[in-house]
Amino acid sequence: MKILFMGTPQFAVPSLEALLERGYEVAAVVTQPDRPKGRKRELTPSPVKVFATERGLPVLQPEKLRSPEGVAAVSEIAPDVIVTAAYGQILPKSVLALPRLGCINVHGSLLPRYRGGAPIQRSIIDGEKVTGVTLMYMAEGLDTGDMIAKVEVPITDEDTAGTMFEKLSEAGSKLLLEWLPRITDGTAGRTPQIDEESTYAPNLSREDEKLDWSQSSRRIFDRVRGLNPMAGGFTFLDGEVFKVWGCAIPSPSDAELRSEWTEYAPGAVLETGAFGIRVRTGDGSIVLTDVQPAGKKALKAAEFAKGARLAPGKTLG
Numbered sequence: 001m002k003i004l005f006m007g008t009p010q011f012a013v014p015s016l017e018a019l020l021e022r023g024y025e026v027a028a029v030v031t032q033p034d035r036p037k038g039r040k041r042e043l044t045p046s047p048v049k050v051f052a053t054e055r056g057l058p059v060l061q062p063e064k065l066r067s068p069e070g071v072a073a074v075s076e077i078a079p080d081v082i083v084t085a086a087y088g089q090i091l092p093k094s095v096l097a098l099p100r101l102g103c104i105n106v107h108g109s110l111l112p113r114y115r116g117g118a119p120i121q122r123s124i125i126d127g128e129k130v131t132g133v134t135l136m137y138m139a140e141g142l143d144t145g146d147m148i149a150k151v152e153v154p155i156t157d158e159d160t161a162g163t164m165f166e167k168l169s170e171a172g173s174k175l176l177l178e179w180l181p182r183i184t185d186g187t188a189g190r191t192p193q194i195d196e197e198s199t200y201a202p203n204l205s206r207e208d209e210k211l212d213w214s215q216s217s218r219r220i221f222d223r224v225r226g227l228n229p230m231a232g233g234f235t236f237l238d239g240e241v242f243k244v245w246g247c248a249i250p251s252p253s254d255a256e257l258r259s260e261w262t263e264y265a266p267g268a269v270l271e272t273g274a275f276g277i278r279v280r281t282g283d284g285s286i287v288l289t290d291v292q293p294a295g296k297k298a299l300k301a302a303e304f305a306k307g308a309r310l311a312p313g314k315t316l317g
Helices: 010-021 047-054 068-077 119-125 161-185 217-226 301-308
Strands: 002-007 025-030 035-037 042-044 081-085 103-107 130-137 147-154 233-237 240-248 269-273 276-280 285-292
Touching: 002 010, 002 047, 002 068, 010 025, 010 047, 010 081, 010 161, 025 047, 025 068, 081 161, 103 161, 119 130, 119 161, 119 217, 130 161, 147 161, 217 233, 217 240, 217 285, 269 301, 276 301, 285 301
Parallel strands: 002 025, 002 081, 081 103
Antiparallel strands: 035 042, 103 130, 130 147, 233 240, 240 285, 269 276, 276 285
């Protein structure tokens, strides 16, 4: 059986590696073109390309898969099945119709919830306690195809988008290996999605990264976790961007505001110390533990506060 694998970020690497370790024939890998990254904007290959190159696999990088050149390149491989994991482009009908066993996707949510490009980040931002992976047949719509199998993965308060990417990518690779033999022999079955139960998880925008201190401490806590380590949440300090990479909700014994703090509006600094920077929120306070001032590296909030002279009442945002 000839497999064409499509994927781009680190999330996809365990699935590709699992296929190779199990002895499946991966004829080629399709991934997004190299993109400029970092301050120097140097062209950087995707994690999938790096891994595939190390394993000696042919790599295709069409700018647009639906272009005549992209479709022709995939058609030339003549795969029996296409396996995708966070590839980053919607497959056109001409590609979906190519493999005799169909196109299979490893999606990082419990469909039909969180269809789209940022299901892992948005599930954390929304405060979900459980997410998972869905193995599905691909269709022309955005993550609308029939489902093959699911596996649930809990989200703890210690998790960030980074840790959940790792957990879900491993869960997805195991789910793929478990069901691929049944997909091959036609016994996997298909469960249509109920569109009325669907929710969407579009890629994150700059506005999604902005912290709203008038929200509850819990909402801010979840947003910061969901943005770590991809972008980080941000606010403003003295008119400059001030990133927040980590925070904590005060324990119940510390949750009540002192009388002198009640006059401050959300976003005001309440106190600083070895614990970090306590900031007023819509329903109490939150402690910033890891921050990044404009033009500098990330550091512990307590370390930053030592030299920043953040007097009570200083406003963020």
